[in-house]
Amino acid sequence: KQEVTQIPAALSVPEGENLVLNCSFTDSAIYNLQWFRQDPGKGLTSLLLIQSSQREQTSGRLNASLDKSSGRSTLYIAASQPGDSATYLCAAFPDQGGKLIFGQGTELSVKP
């Protein structure tokens, strides 16, 4: 059974700092991995999708990597801004049908 874990549960950093959010999964047989952002009480906004054949994806200040052999993915945020404050969730596609298994999320706070 696939399980996804995110560490830390919460993170507070000063503005401008580069940071890394971690995601681990127990079963390396995943198809894709997706990172989301969630603002309080809102839905999920897709940030990056890494397909199983890829090792990383980049979008602006965000870079996500995937290492299936070690069961790990990281989301790197460069030059953090207060507007980046939100909960970040990673989710694994354990099979090709597209059902997502989510981690608990990392709540990020970027202080001005």
Place this chain on the structure above:
Amino acid sequence: ETGVTQSPTHLIKTRGQQVTLRCSSQSGHNTVSWYQQALGQGPQFIFQYYREEENGRGNFPPRFSGLQFPNYSSELNVNALELDDSALYLCASSFGGGRARATEAFFGQGTRLTVV
């Protein structure tokens, strides 16, 4: 291209009642999945619909049921509401499902259900 829309945005129901939540999938998508997110937790998979048929179900009781329509929109029905059903219900659409590799999932803004 329209995004995923859910209705209503907020809902208050009494224990024992029934509720229907609605979701319009993104243009070009044929698969809809529903998730329940309790406060402070990650979303939990309820079920998925692909081509109007249920295509996988999570660990939820039968009083959680759904439908998908020919235009790929979907409904989530919950009977005999319990206090623990209070949560944010999220709908996600994607292309694929069944035997096809799914593409990126896009979520709606969610429906906040409160059961009193």
